[in-house]
Amino acid sequence: MIEGDAFLLWKVYELSLIKNNIHRYFRHLTIIDVGLRPMLMREQMLYRNLQRRQNASVVSIDVGGDVKILEKMVEDARREIVDKATRIIPRFTDIADSLGLDRSDVNGLAGLAGD
Numbered sequence: 001m002i003e004g005d006a007f008l009l010w011k012v013y014e015l016s017l018i019k020n021n022i023h024r025y026f027r028h029l030t031i032i033d034v035g036l037r038p039m040l041m042r043e044q045m046l047y048r049n050l051q052r053r054q055n056a057s058v059v060s061i062d063v064g065g066d067v068k069i070l071e072k073m074v075e076d077a078r079r080e081i082v083d084k085a086t087r088i089i090p091r092f093t094d095i096a097d098s099l100g101l102d103r104s105d106v107n108g109l110a111g112l113a114g115d
Contacts, residue, residue, distance in 0.1 A: 035084060036081060036088065039077065039080060039084060040081060042077055043074065043077040043078060043081060046070060046073050046074045047074050049070060050067065050070040050074055053066050053067050053070060054067060
């Protein structure tokens, strides 16, 4: 007998198929969820940590060089998201061109698609 989370998940899925209410428990995955969501979550975590450090430095708490390191990590994560988005969704560059945006503005498109 199968035990654990996978078995429970399968039973919920099976029951929701029978009752025709699968939309209550599951949603369709998109290319954004599979390809970009983990990277977007990582960037969000890094950015929140950066904000905490910046707020701590405002109230005169010594944070050392952590702020500069985190700023670099957030910037790198955002570049990585944009690069991945343009590889996964080639239409991003077409959309950016048709809107008259340059390469750096594709970051905003990637963020909008991820949220």
